[in-house]
Amino acid sequence: MGDAAATGREARMIAIDEARALVLAECGRLEVERVPAARAPGRVLAEDLCAQVALPPFDNAAMDGFALACDGTHLPAGGVWEVAGVQAAGDARAHAVHGAWRIMTGAALPPGTDTVVPVEQVDVLARGGGGEPERIRLTADAARGQHVRRAGEDVGPGMRVLDAGTRVGAVEQMLLAALGVSTVAVRRAPRVALVSTGRELVDDPAQPLAPGRIRNSNGPYLAEEFRTRDADIVLQATIADDPAHYAEALRQAMALGCDLVISTGAVSMGEFDFVPAALDALQARIVFHKVRIRPGKPLLFAVLPTGALFFGLPGNPVSAAVGLRFFVDPALRAMRDQPPERPLRVPLAVDVRKKVGLCHLQKARLAADAQGRLGVRPLPGQESFRILPLARANAWAVLPEAADVLAAGTMVEVYGQAPGTWRLVEEGCDI
Structure with a gap:
């Protein structure tokens, strides 16, 4: 792609729903493999599971x-x-x-x-x-x-006990063991490459920071998040602002058969933001660049020549977290043939002001009041560089693009910090 195509991309910033729809349209299904039931936890079932025996097996x-x-x-x-x-x-x-x-x-x-x-x-x-x-x-x-x-009072022979698309956790493992299931068909673990960019990044926590240098927090964060999502991290690299080294890392990721390449940094419009040009040089197909969200507006999504999905996340830590939670996670679900995630709808516990024209994805705390009613409270410190509020949050509150003032009691979408997990605050019920 040339400069004209790049200029066209810059001019069109799309809404979050359109961006996610474009991501999902590019998602193929991961292959199915059969694994021992003992290795199933964390994996997603590729077919319905029907019981071959009764549970209990006898009166x-x-x-x-x-x-x-x-x-x-x-x-x-x-x-x-x-x-x-x-x-x-x-x-x-x-x-x-x-x-x-x-x-x-x-x-x-x-x-x-x-x-x-x-x-x-x-x-x-x-x-x-x-x-x-x-x-x-x-x-x-x-x-x-x-x-x-009674025999079969819990599960009868032939009963469907787990649906395709179910992530196997401890309870599902208990059921598989009780039924004597030895192997299950699951979706292959996605192969992921993680690339952090920035000449200022320092990976070694023991290395003293020189002036202008910062610790690489995105790499460890994303690595741990993908481990919890049962992904196989086949490449993890930190690249200085060097387009040639960056292109080589992408070639290596493609050679390793990656399904997903997650890159952080160098996707804005500054002098050192070389990712779009590097993708063009590799003949990647850039699907969109920039989304009407805060934080994470410069997010870039592309398809590499091998078919791998490329997510270029902004370098600020919370922007990277937003990109993972609201764009990469839906892609992972589609690749595993899971249904789309459904957020809660919860009233705001406080009045909130925001900028019109951007969907705000805010660090928040979900809690119940003394009467057991749920409410969500966006936290102070919504700037994309602030990590501490993210550590104190247990949810993401989605504030719609068209709104500027949302009164307490307004219903908003709320997502857990990770798919399928909800953690209410523990230090009391005041919201």
């Missing part, structure tokens, strides 16, 4: 007591029963069908029994030489079927 006792057979609707208090045997968890099902059976929680009900009476609702009338109960009397009525977990 079993919900508490310690005695298993009995009930001919009617209940067993009356005062009934006397001979104890036929003991059934512990892990024992094969007993074959006898008469009398009462001493039973432990989780043990299979002996054939013919259908009711469990807790030990505290029984008087022991006779004991054997080892102290084991031989005859009991009920001290309370027992309803038929009480304290019994």
Whole structure:
């Protein structure tokens, strides 16, 4: 692309919804692979999962007591029963069908029994030489079927238990283990390259800062965020303001088969903002450059010759965080064939003023008041260089482009700091 094309891009700054739609239109689906269930946490299911077995797999006792057979609707208090045997968890099902059976929680009900009476609702009338109960009397009525977990009561054979697009977490892992699932079909982990630009950046935290130098905070931040998103970081580099070295890093990312290249810095219109020209030289297709948002307005999105998606995020830390949360995350969901994320709609807890013509994406705290009503409060320090308010935030508040004053009580969209996570403030309920 030449200067004319670049000038055209500069002249057209697009809205956040249009920008995200353009991103999603470029997202292909990651390939499907089958992995052991033990390696599934963090991955996204590529197909619906149906149970092959029942859960529980057999009728079993919900508490310690005695298993009995009930001919009617209940067993009356005062009934006397001979104890036929003991059934512990892990024992094969007993074959006898008469009398009462001493039973432990989780043990299979002996054939013919259908009711469990807790030990505290029984008087022991006779004991054997080892102290084991031989005859009991009920001290309370027992309803038929009480304290019994029926086979398939939780999950029946053939039931769909997890949908395609579900991210496997600890609870899903518990379900897979309980059902005896050995392998699952998941989307491949995306391969990601992270490139930080800036001659002022220092990676080594032990290195003293020379005048004009700053620590590289974007690189470690993005690396950790992508680890939590189950991405495979195949390249991480810090490049001084050197277009040749930068182009070489992009070529390396493409050679490594990256699906996503995330670059920070050098996307504005300054003398050292060389990323657009470097992309043009590589024959990348720039889809848009600049979005009507604050922070993060200079964001650039392109498609590299290999088909990898390129996100050029501004260098200020909060601008990079906004680019990740509101543009890269939707792309990751689409690549994993997950449905779009749905934000909460929550009333503002305070009056807010903003600039008309830009959608403001503000660091905020979501909390409940004493009556349990949610509210969101944008935090002081919304400038894009301020990291501390981001650390104190638990949400992002989306303030619409057309508004200048939003009164307390106005409903706004609210996103968690990361997809699928919500963390309410812990130091009280005042909002």
